[in-house]
Amino acid sequence: MxxxxxxxxxxxxxxxxxxxxxxxxxxxxxxxxxxxxxxxxxxxxxxxxxxxxxxxxxxxxxxxxxxxxxxxxxxxxxxSLADPTTSYLDAVRLVLDEGRAVEDVLADLLGTQPPDVADYSGHDVLDLTRRDGTTLRISRAFAFTPVERARAQALVSLLGDAGADVPLIAPSALGDAPLVRETTLADIDAVAALHGRCSVATLYRRYETPLRMPVATRFARRLVLPEHGHGLAVQVGLDLVGHGVLERGDTGWTLQMLVEDAWQGRGLGTQLLKHAAGRARADGAEHLTLISGRGNDTLLRTVGNAGFVARVERREGQVHVTVPLRGVRPHDGAGRPAPSAGAAG
Known part of the structure; x- marks a missing residue:
């Protein structure tokens, strides 16, 4: 061995x-x-x-x-026994000649696959700057050395925009209004592609662990059709730029959200939360809890922008933000008033 x-x-x-x-x-x-x-x-x-x-x-x-x-x-x-210098030179060939993504070859070179351990509690982050000024972020369970950081930055600088090393989809100032709807099986590929466009930091805030790309079809299917709840999508034009999982558990309804980096700060998380609150209310929920890691100030701002007064609790390294749904108008997955609105409570 x-x-x-x-x-x-x-x-x-x-x-x-x-x-x-x-x-x-x-x-x-x-x-x-x-x-x-x-x-x-x-x-x-x-x-x-x-x-x-x-x-x-x-x-x-x-x-x-x-x-x-x-x-x-x-x-x-x-x-893994290959000479390190040869491996970096071969990585250039893989990107330029075979179209491999820079993220993929760096994952092989630096061993950034998530650890298969139950007590994983942290990761080191490496931010690399492309020639166009955008940032490529990668992470792993143990620290990057200064030499590894310099090698990775040199590789990214050399390749520039080659292969799949392209900026995230940039939204235009004008365009279609965002639509929040329930996901279906037809959204599996779009949800997987959304995860592929998100930075490591964004995915880490959502899942609290580095997420290996590309997302497996089985995993994407669970996201669009959760067993005990609803998958939600934020769609702008033909692009799916946000996703949420609204689930009923032993202690009530929970919501976990993901918004693509290039679309953050545009109120999409607030729209997603409001839609989820109405959907949960239609299913009889009195409270909705959002779960995140510590230090996720963006989540607290999203809850405030949605007009909710929340109860914030810290449990086992997580932050639970619970909002009451009294007064929230219940609706079905398409946003129509729910038939059982009068009885929900």
């Missing part, structure tokens, strides 16, 4: 030798190594081959025993 191990050591003679000796004594072979100097400490990334029966925890314990700190261990496939 092959593993990538990243560890931090003091930048002094003998420490790396101690790591090599500890690995050798345990029968763990060091296949390759990169050094990322960050004085007065150094980050070493090693690819190691461990005997059968080893797991990531045992590999991490070995490096901690050798004096390593902030140890991160990831299981690898054979393609």
């Amino acid at each position: 092959t593993w990538r191990v990243r560890t931090t050591l003091p930048d002094r003679p003998g420490d790396l030798a101690r790591v090599a000796t500890t690995c050798g004594d345990a029968g763990v072979n060091i296949v390759s190594m990169q050094v990322f100097p960050t004085s007065p400490r150094v980050t070493d990334e090693l690819v190691v081959s461990a005997p059968d029966g080893w797991d990531d925890l045992r590999v991490a314990e070995l490096f901690e025993k050798a004096g390593g700190e902030d140890v991160v261990v990831v299981r690898l496939g054979g393609s």
Whole structure:
């Protein structure tokens, strides 16, 4: 089994030798190594081959025993053994000749896939500036070194607007009025495409974890037809630029929203919230709760702009914003007054 191990050591003679000796004594072979100097400490990334029966925890314990700190261990496939310089040069070919998206090749180069762990609690963000001034944001579960940041920025600067490295859809000042409606199976591809146009930060606020692109069809289907509620879409012309999931749970109705970066700040979240409130009211809800991570001030502004007085609670690292629906006019998915409006309550 092959593993990538990243560890931090003091930048002094003998420490790396101690790591090599500890690995050798345990029968763990060091296949390759990169050094990322960050004085007065150094980050070493090693690819190691461990005997059968080893797991990531045992590999991490070995490096901690050798004096390593902030140890991160990831299981690898054979393609991860390529020379780093060759990999970056090949990434340019993949974008220019094969049309791969810059985001995709960077994900392979930097290993930004979400970790398969239950206690994931944070990520490091890397903002890269394109030649046209827009920002490409990527993230992963462990910190980017200064060397990796410089390499990634150089790659983005070199490729410019090549391949799929294009700005998000920019709204025009004039155009069709936004329409909020319920989603159907016909919206699966549009919902998946919406997620693909959103930045890492926007997706992280919605899902509280880095979301791997592209969105799988099965996942998009659950978003447009949730099992215990309604999927909502914000449509401008032919473009779907916002999405919400209105669901009934054990403690009441909840709403989670997503608005494409280029359309944020235009009141679409407020429209989506108002529509969801009327839809939930038609189904008998007395309150509607919006759930988000800490520090999402945009959500609080959206609730205020919609005219709601909310109760804000912090639970297990999340913020629950609950708005009363008394006085909200109930309606069906198309916005028509609900037949049961008089009885809803």
